[in-house]
Amino acid sequence: MEKVICVKDLKREYHKKSGLFKKNKNIVKAVDGISFDVYEGEIFGLLGQNGAGKTTTIKMLTTLLAPTSGQCQVLGYKTFGEEKNIRSKINFIFGGEMGVYRRLSARDNLRYFSNLYLIPANLQKERIDNILELVDLKDRADDLVETYSKGMIQRLQIARGLINDPEILFMDEPTVGLDPVGARMLRDIIRKLKAQGKTVLLTTHNLSEVEELCDRVVIINKGKVIYGGTPEEIKGDSLSLEDAYVKLIEEVSE
Amino acid sequence: MIFRVIFSTMIVQMKQSFARPMFRFCLLANPMLNTILLYEMYKNSGEENFMAYVVLGAGLMGLWGCICFSSAGDINRERYSGTLSLIFVAPTSFPIIILGKIIGNTLMSLLTLGISLATAKILFGIDLVLESPGYFLIALLASVITFIVISSVIACLLTLSRKTELYMNCIEIPMSLICGFVFPVSVLAPQVRIISYILSPTYAVELMRMAVWGVIDTTLFWEKMSILILLTIIYTLISVFLYKKIDRRVRIAATLEVA
Ligand SMILES: Nc1ncnc2c1ncn2[C@@H]1O[C@H](COP(=O)(O)OP(=O)(O)OP(=O)(O)O)[C@@H](O)[C@H]1O
Ligand SMILES: [Mg+2]
Numbered sequence: 001m002e003k004v005i006c007v008k009d010l011k012r013e014y015h016k017k018s019g020l021f022k023k024n025k026n027i028v029k030a031v032d033g034i035s036f037d038v039y040e041g042e043i044f045g046l047l048g049q050n051g052a053g054k055t056t057t058i059k060m061l062t063t064l065l066a067p068t069s070g071q072c073q074v075l076g077y078k079t080f081g082e083e084k085n086i087r088s089k090i091n092f093i094f095g096g097e098m099g100v101y102r103r104l105s106a107r108d109n110l111r112y113f114s115n116l117y118l119i120p121a122n123l124q125k126e127r128i129d130n131i132l133e134l135v136d137l138k139d140r141a142d143d144l145v146e147t148y149s150k151g152m153i154q155r156l157q158i159a160r161g162l163i164n165d166p167e168i169l170f171m172d173e174p175t176v177g178l179d180p181v182g183a184r185m186l187r188d189i190i191r192k193l194k195a196q197g198k199t200v201l202l203t204t205h206n207l208s209e210v211e212e213l214c215d216r217v218v219i220i221n222k223g224k225v226i227y228g229g230t231p232e233e234i235k236g237d238s239l240s241l242e243d244a245y246v247k248l249i250e251e252v253s254e
Numbered sequence: 255m256i257f258r259v260i261f262s263t264m265i266v267q268m269k270q271s272f273a274r275p276m277f278r279f280c281l282l283a284n285p286m287l288n289t290i291l292l293y294e295m296y297k298n299s300g301e302e303n304f305m306a307y308v309v310l311g312a313g314l315m316g317l318w319g320c321i322c323f324s325s326a327g328d329i330n331r332e333r334y335s336g337t338l339s340l341i342f343v344a345p346t347s348f349p350i351i352i353l354g355k356i357i358g359n360t361l362m363s364l365l366t367l368g369i370s371l372a373t374a375k376i377l378f379g380i381d382l383v384l385e386s387p388g389y390f391l392i393a394l395l396a397s398v399i400t401f402i403v404i405s406s407v408i409a410c411l412l413t414l415s416r417k418t419e420l421y422m423n424c425i426e427i428p429m430s431l432i433c434g435f436v437f438p439v440s441v442l443a444p445q446v447r448i449i450s451y452i453l454s455p456t457y458a459v460e461l462m463r464m465a466v467w468g469v470i471d472t473t474l475f476w477e478k479m480s481i482l483i484l485l486t487i488i489y490t491l492i493s494v495f496l497y498k499k500i501d502r503r504v505r506i507a508a509t510l511e512v513a
Contacts, residue, residue, distance in 0.1 A: 063343050063505075064339050064342065064510060065508055066505040066506045080502075080505065087343055087344065088345040098335060099336040099337055099340055100337070101266065103270050103273040103274075104270065108266070112262055112266050113344070115258055115259055115262040115263075115346075116341060116344035116345070116351065117344060118345055121258070164345075
């Protein structure tokens with residue numbers, strides 16, 4: 001199987017200036033030398049505590065953020081410098097109520113993003129209808145997004161992430177705010193993508209979701225990989241994945 | 255394809271901007287109030303042609319205000335709503351999207367000229383006096399283009415910084431004054447006038463005002479127009495250069511988002 005994501009000794013620092021007059025520069029090592037590979041068709045989980053560096057990693061992979069050092073390749077291209085070869089083939093979904101135009105309808109949002117993703121006009125209508133159906137927003141598609149509930153906005157986010165039929169989909173806590181039915185819908189979508197041979201990289205704090213979906217995971221802690229393997233391997237003899245995860249985190253925090 | 259991106263961005267931008275009360279205020283109320291204010295100021299000044307300073311002045315101030323607070327402020331709004339990063343990583347090049355936004359805003363903002371004209375007509379019975387309509391259209395077109403280019407330079411700089419609102423407030427009024435939107439720049443101190451004459455709107459305004467009065471000296475008109483075009487080209491080059499720079503810069507400095 002083909003390697004579609006290749007991360008080697010990847011680092012990212014943030015420089016934060018604090019203090020009003022005496023500028024203190026402190027450096028936050030958000031990602032501190034992580035390595036992992038993801039293969040085509042995999043559902044890959046990125047786990048870790050709040051502030052572990054998951055979102056930062058996803059941002060570097062999605063060409064949003066420049067790495068400080070190390071290797072960060074998607075589909076064989078560098079995410080910083082060769083991003084033009086990557087952007088049309090990937091997409092990402094961030095959890096929460098961000099990333100949509102609230103003063104437009106869902107349909108207008110999707111239409112706009114399909115223009116930005118250079119999707120031919122003759123394909124757009126059908127694709128948008130299908131996606132709206134898929135995320136169960138069809139009835140409200142022409143209402144302004146500002147009248148939507150949190151979960152509906154999240155569904156729209158998911159729809160937007162699918163607009164260019166991406167080969168790799170990055171998801172940062174995509175089930176945040178979804179009701180149980182919505183969360184299951186998303187899991188079904190993810191499985192459907194896998195069945196189509198697509199790759200999904202996701203972060204989540206919901207470990208039962210990880211057990212249900214992920215082929216492989218890495219656990220990051222304070223910017224470093226502390227474990228990598230299949231959910232079963234991580235679980236080992238523990239009663240649940242959660243027990244095993246907590247134990248791992250506690251071990252490294254000692 | 256690129257055309258469709260620009261056009262759809264324009265439409266989205268117009269819908270979004272118009273839905274904002276602050277933008278509607280800038281677009282509709284601001285030119286009305288400015289017209290009233292300027293009329294009262296110019297009423298007893300001996301200046302008979304109210305078109306030149308009152309209508310045009312109020313309209314331009316409104317236009318410039320809209321440009322400041324939307325073309326530029328939008329970058330920040332998109333940053334806070336999380337869409338800035340989305341449009342940044344879309345396969346379409348980022349400057350094209352920004353250009354679409356700016357064109358949308360600028361075209362819509364042209365309404366301010368109509369509103370100040372209507373206000374002047376309805377409240378004070380000032381007639382539209384336009385001696386050289388042809389020249390006026392040429393001057394207007396050139397002005398629109400130069401405003402679009404200036405906005406794109408500003409928008410670009412603001413992509414790099416998060417203190418957008420502050421900077422916008424700082425340049426809105428001074429720009430109107432230095433470029434002589436409401437009075438001739440000849441009343442300014444010579445040191446300030448140097449700045450006026452490196453800013454292209456100064457020429458844009460002078461050209462429009464010439465057309466209002468009637469272009470008698472056509473050589474002078476085209477001379478000023480050449481300078482305007484030259485400055486606009488220089489700004490365009492600056493803007494292209496800046497966009498090349500920021501593309502890498504924003505990803506190193508992580509300023510696309512607020513988190
Ligand atoms: N723009 C930024 N400027 C400065 N520091 C940042 C910035 N973004 C993130 N950080 C810091 O980098 C570290 C990693 O953050 P990141 O968002 O990647 O964590 P995360 O694993 O996604 O956490 P969560 O589970 O809470 O989403 C944190 O210490 C955070 O404070
Ligand atoms: Mg995160």
